[in-house]
Amino acid sequence: MSTNYSPVIENPVAYENAIKRNIIANANKTWYKNTARASEIDEELNAGRLDKGYVDSFIGSMAHAYDKYGKLTEKQSQAILKGIDARIARKAEWADKRAVLDATKEHVGTIGQKITFTLTIVHIVVLEGIFGTTYIHIMEDADKNTVIYKGNSSVVGWTPEGAVRVKGDTLTITATVKEHGVRNGVKQTVIQRPTKAK
Secondary structure, eight states: OOOOOSOSSSSSHHHHHHHHHHHHHHHHHHHHSSTTHHHHHHHHGGEEEEEEEOOHHHHHHHHHHHHHHOOOOHHHHHHHHHHHHHHHHHHHHHHHHHHHHHHHHOOSTTTTTOOOOEEEEEEEEEEETEEEEEEEEEEETTTTOOEEEEEOOOHBBTTTTTTTTTTTOEEEEEEEEEEEETTTEEEEEEEEEEEEEE
16 A cells, blocks of 8 residues: 655645745736836835725736736836836926026015015925924915014904915915025025014
8 A cells, every 4th residue: 555645735725825825926027027127116015006906097907917926027017117217307397397486586575574475385394393283384485585573463364254374365465575585495585473464
C-alpha cells in the first residue's frame, strides 16, 4: 500500500485568494520596475479610490483596474501621465501669470491714513484660538492690490442684509492703514478698525 504525500488544502477559498494575491503582487512588482514614473501614476490613482469602492471617473476606473490586476497597460499608464503633465503645465502657467500680477501690486495709502476702500474678497482664513474664532479676510482693490483685515468686524464679515460674506463678495468700507508688509514677495496693506463707508 502506497502512502499519499500530496498536500492537503484545508481551506480552498483561502488558498485561491492567496494565489490571486501573489499573482497581483508579482504583476505590481514587474509593472513598477518597467514603468517610467510608476510612483507618480500610483499616487494619482489615489484620487480614484473611495473608502468602499471607486470614484465614477476615468481615474476611478484606472484605480479599479490597477487594484484588480496589480498593473496597468502601457496605454493606460500613458493616459494617466498625460493628465499629470497637463496639470503640471497648467500650474506652471498659472504661477507665471500670478508672478507677473504679484509684481504689479503696490502698497495702498500711508500708515495711519484713513481710506475708503472698495474691495473684493479673494480668500477667508478662519483661525480657532483660545479667545474664539478670528478671521483673516484677504481682499483686492480695483488695481488688484492686496488688502488684509484680521479681526471680527461685522462690516467686513457680514453683508448689510445679514448674510455671511464669502469669496467674491465686494464691499466698501473705511479703514485705517495699519502697516505695509510683504508676504511671499507680494506687497500687502494691512488695515484696522473698518467701518461702514459714508
